[in-house]
Amino acid sequence: xxxxxxxxxxxxxxxxxxxxxxxxxxxxxxxxxxxxxxxxxxxxxxxxxxxxxxxxxxxxxxxxxxxxxxxxxxxxxxxxxxxxxxxxxxxxxxxxxxxxxxxxxxxxxxxxxxxxxxxxxxxxxxxxxxxxxxxxxxxxxxxxxxxxxxxxxxxxxxxxxxxxxxxxxxxxxxxxxxxxxxxxxxxxxxxxxxxxxxxxxxxxxxxxxxxx
Amino acid sequence: xxxxxxxxxxxxxxxxxxxxxxxxxxxxxxxxxxxxxxxxxxxxxxxxxxxxxxxxxxxxxxxxxxxxxxxxxxxxxxxxxxxxxxxxxxxxxxxxxxxxxxxxxxxxxxxxxxxxxxxxxxxxxxxxxxxxxxxxxxxxxxxxxxxxxxxxxxxxxxxxxxxxxxxxxxxxxxxxxxxxxxxxxxxxxxxxxxxxxxxxxxxxxxxxxxxxxxxxxxxxxxxxxxxxxxxxxxxxxxxxxxxxxxxxxxxxxxxxxxxxxxxxxxxxxxxxxxxxxxxxxxxxxxxxxxxxxxxxxxxxxxxxxxxxxxxxxxxxxxxxxxxxxxxxxxxxxxxxxxxxxxxxxxxxxxxxxxxxxxxxxxxxxxxxxxxxxxxxxxxxxxxxxxxxxxxxxxxxxxxxxxxxxxxxxxxxxxxxxxx
Numbered sequence: 001x002x003x004x005x006x007x008x009x010x011x012x013x014x015x016x017x018x019x020x021x022x023x024x025x026x027x028x029x030x031x032x033x034x035x036x037x038x039x040x041x042x043x044x045x046x047x048x049x050x051x052x053x054x055x056x057x058x059x060x061x062x063x064x065x066x067x068x069x070x071x072x073x074x075x076x077x078x079x080x081x082x083x084x085x086x087x088x089x090x091x092x093x094x095x096x097x098x099x100x101x102x103x104x105x106x107x108x109x110x111x112x113x114x115x116x117x118x119x120x121x122x123x124x125x126x127x128x129x130x131x132x133x134x135x136x137x138x139x140x141x142x143x144x145x146x147x148x149x150x151x152x153x154x155x156x157x158x159x160x161x162x163x164x165x166x167x168x169x170x171x172x173x174x175x176x177x178x179x180x181x182x183x184x185x186x187x188x189x190x191x192x193x194x195x196x197x198x199x200x201x202x203x204x205x206x207x208x209x210x211x212x
Numbered sequence: 213x214x215x216x217x218x219x220x221x222x223x224x225x226x227x228x229x230x231x232x233x234x235x236x237x238x239x240x241x242x243x244x245x246x247x248x249x250x251x252x253x254x255x256x257x258x259x260x261x262x263x264x265x266x267x268x269x270x271x272x273x274x275x276x277x278x279x280x281x282x283x284x285x286x287x288x289x290x291x292x293x294x295x296x297x298x299x300x301x302x303x304x305x306x307x308x309x310x311x312x313x314x315x316x317x318x319x320x321x322x323x324x325x326x327x328x329x330x331x332x333x334x335x336x337x338x339x340x341x342x343x344x345x346x347x348x349x350x351x352x353x354x355x356x357x358x359x360x361x362x363x364x365x366x367x368x369x370x371x372x373x374x375x376x377x378x379x380x381x382x383x384x385x386x387x388x389x390x391x392x393x394x395x396x397x398x399x400x401x402x403x404x405x406x407x408x409x410x411x412x413x414x415x416x417x418x419x420x421x422x423x424x425x426x427x428x429x430x431x432x433x434x435x436x437x438x439x440x441x442x443x444x445x446x447x448x449x450x451x452x453x454x455x456x457x458x459x460x461x462x463x464x465x466x467x468x469x470x471x472x473x474x475x476x477x478x479x480x481x482x483x484x485x486x487x488x489x490x491x492x493x494x495x496x497x498x499x500x501x502x503x504x505x506x507x508x509x510x511x512x513x514x515x516x517x518x519x520x521x522x523x524x525x526x527x528x529x530x531x532x533x534x535x536x537x538x539x540x541x542x543x544x545x546x547x548x549x550x551x552x553x554x555x556x557x558x559x560x561x562x563x564x565x566x567x568x569x570x571x572x573x574x575x576x577x578x579x580x581x582x583x584x585x586x587x588x589x590x591x592x593x594x595x596x597x598x599x600x601x602x603x604x605x606x607x608x609x610x611x612x613x614x615x616x617x618x619x620x621x622x623x624x625x626x627x628x629x630x631x
Binding site: 014052055057058059060061063064067097098099100101103104106125149150151152155178179181195196 | 344346347348349350351353429430433434435436437438481482483484485486487488491525570571572575576608609610611
């Protein structure tokens with residue numbers, strides 16, 4: 001019978017077919033879906049994040065691993081939902097208004113999902129009002145804003161201002177994207193900034209109060 | 213010394229005045245709004261500026277503006293655009309930011325009440341839209357039109373539709389373009405097209421009515437590790453067509469051309485690379501080597517590689533596959549310090565770019581900060597030649613004209629002092 005560590009290794013290596021098979025076998029052997037996520041998939045994606053930070057793997061390998069994780073989650077999510085089990089933290093993510101670039105945003109979304117956040121991806125060209133409405137609707141712990149263009153950085157500032165003005169005390173805001181820096185995050189009052197998809201998980205965990 | 217001589221000296225890694233490029237390619241130019249602002253600033257006749265590249269909305273730099281900016285390069289580009297229609301039949305269009313510009317006849321936008329603008333491949337509004345300029349935006353982005361992927365039936369020829377021999381109309385166009393620059397004293401930088409292997413901007417094929425094959429950005433990146441035989445088959449076919457086209461073009465162009473823009477594939481992110489060195493060696497290097505070797509064997513042109521981002525770990529590889537020039541030298545990315553780049557690679561590759569940061573300093577700094585950074589970069593990159601001044605990628609919309617002028621003045625002052 002496969003072990004949770006086998007699942008971790010399969011996800012980290014991006015082996016989609018093995019990941020699905022091991023997930024099915026673990027379920028058949030009576031392992032709970034929550035255990036499979038938290039002790040099998042999440043450690044696998046954590047390895048992916050670490051390897052990415054160390055430049056041992058790159059965007060393609062990260063996408064392949066995330067795809068394997070997603071296939072396993074397709075099996076697990078209905079079981080988790082019927083048992084009333086939800087991830088502890090909820091994150092909203094999107095690319096800001098006027099900006100259609102989503103490679104970075106999609107990577108962060110996958111990595112947050114892999115860290116067992118419930119992730120609501122609003123897509124690209126997201127208005128400040130849509131971020132705010134989604135943050136309220138889902139009682140989000142975290143809102144992630146992405147921008148590639150220098151011309152859309154002001155939209156990031158507007159979004160932060162509107163969310164902060166709404167007084168959502170339990171909601172932290174994190175920003176990222178090629179032209180974004182920690183200095184810009186400080187300037188516009190964002191709670192956090194991440195330079196890449198690996199550190200985005202560490203920062204997100206810190207912001208919502210989990211140990212990184 | 214003519215502009216062309218300045219550029220040629222720099223390309224031979226010989227000391228001299230620093231040559232400058234504004235506008236010779238789709239990656240070394242300025243947004244159309246900045247072009248209009250510069251014309252106003254320099255007191256040049258004001259008229260609607262041509263959008264010579266409708267994807268990034270780049271403006272044409274006419275002879276008078278090139279002279280005002282001190283540009284030493286002239287650009288040659290193909291007949292078609294990123295949206296598959298030809299760059300001809302100009303008419304006025306009011307852009308969403310209020311500027312009246314000139315667009316080609318095939319630029320037939322669908323303007324939504326929301327302010328969003330859509331463009332269609334080959335100017336055919338019956339085809340699914342392939343470009344989207346969001347409300348409040350300044351640039352188009354490609355709309356991914358990925359047909360359902362069936363792994364068992366994937367056929368690399370479907371990803372090769374865009375790689376075609378030069379058509380008679382292309383040859384007429386190139387002959388006219390070459391005539392336009394013959395006799396110019398500027399260095400000539402040609403963007404023939406068809407030699408960018410796996411350029412992610414081209415993968416969604418906004419120029420094709422109904423793209424087939426792998427057209428989704430994420431799926432393409434996944435293909436670099438999971439579908440290598442497929443990618444090899446695409447690149448091999450692309451390379452075959454490109455070499456045939458290069459031979460035809462070289463026969464037309466001869467020594468009129470100084471530099472060939474070979475490839476715009478981005479290998480760098482802000483802090484890392486888009487693929488491993490091993491992937492580069494296995495998948496990309498063989499094709500780059502064939503193109504560069506052919507150019508060096510048959511012409512006197514230098515080959516130009518554009519790649520944004522933190523590409524330091526790949527620069528030796530770019531050199532080894534035969535690239536002569538690296539652009540845009542994104543010094544704001546990880547491990548891309550100008551002094552270290554110059555010390556480690558400056559005698560083996562020409563830096564064409566790196567002049568000023570278009571992510572931070574140029575759009576958001578003061579003219580004083582721009583001048584200081586430009587002067588620092590000139591000092592770092594210019595010793596011993598091997599440097600052509602250019603902004604790091606295109607000057608973005610909303611960049612203050614005073615900052616662009618501060619940059620131009622700083623270059624002029626530096627070259628004046630050096631002389």
